[in-house]
Amino acid sequence: MTWNPPAIFVHDARWVKAGQLQPARGVVVHSMGEHIVLNQVIYPAQEWLDRQYELVPGGAKVSAHALVKPDGTIVRCASHLDKCNHAGLSVWKKWLYLNKNFLSIEVLVEGNHTWSSYLKAIKTAPGPYTENQHRAVAWMVQMWKRECPELELDNLAAHSTVSPGRKPDPGPYFDWPQMRAFLAEYD
Numbered sequence: 001m002t003w004n005p006p007a008i009f010v011h012d013a014r015w016v017k018a019g020q021l022q023p024a025r026g027v028v029v030h031s032m033g034e035h036i037v038l039n040q041v042i043y044p045a046q047e048w049l050d051r052q053y054e055l056v057p058g059g060a061k062v063s064a065h066a067l068v069k070p071d072g073t074i075v076r077c078a079s080h081l082d083k084c085n086h087a088g089l090s091v092w093k094k095w096l097y098l099n100k101n102f103l104s105i106e107v108l109v110e111g112n113h114t115w116s117s118y119l120k121a122i123k124t125a126p127g128p129y130t131e132n133q134h135r136a137v138a139w140m141v142q143m144w145k146r147e148c149p150e151l152e153l154d155n156l157a158a159h160s161t162v163s164p165g166r167k168p169d170p171g172p173y174f175d176w177p178q179m180r181a182f183l184a185e186y187d
């Protein structure tokens with residue numbers, strides 16, 4: 001590999017691991033705010049994910065295998081064998097409800113975000129994602145490919161693609177051609 005993330009952390013997430021993953025076939029790319037604003041309090045994404053039961057009782061509980069910070073730092077929150085709760089109702093090729101077969105990566109949108117500011121950020125040119133985030137997604141996918149022999153590179157998809165009409169992330173400014181160029185570089 002010709003590039004490495006600035007840092008890689010392993011964080012054993014406190015939230016839902018929904019069970020054991022079947023052999024991972026692909027990866028769903030998601031995004032969320034780097035910091036989430038709720039009732040004027042700011043929570044880093046990782047803390048937000050850890051504290052959902054307390055912060056949004058009754059709300060859907062989300063988890064992801066990895067987070068990518070704006071500088072390209074990766075936080076691995078669950079192993080490639082864990083099933084996370086990230087895709088919900090979703091479909092890709094012959095697979096339905098992708099949580100059981102797909103890994104997940106959350107690309108963090110720099111700054112403090114409410115839901116509406118996040119939506120605006122992902123839809124406004126030139127878009128919120130950094131080159132290092134595209135590199136880090138490609139790097140992480142190649143790492144997972146080594147760990148998961150059944151993972152195929154044509155099973156990489158946006159959450160908006162696998163849950164059309166229901167989910168907007170990561171939006172039009174996640175640069176798939178750029179990320180795929182890095183994928184080829186890191187192979």
Ligand SMILES: [Zn+2]
Binds near residue numbers: 030
């Ligand atoms: Zn998503």
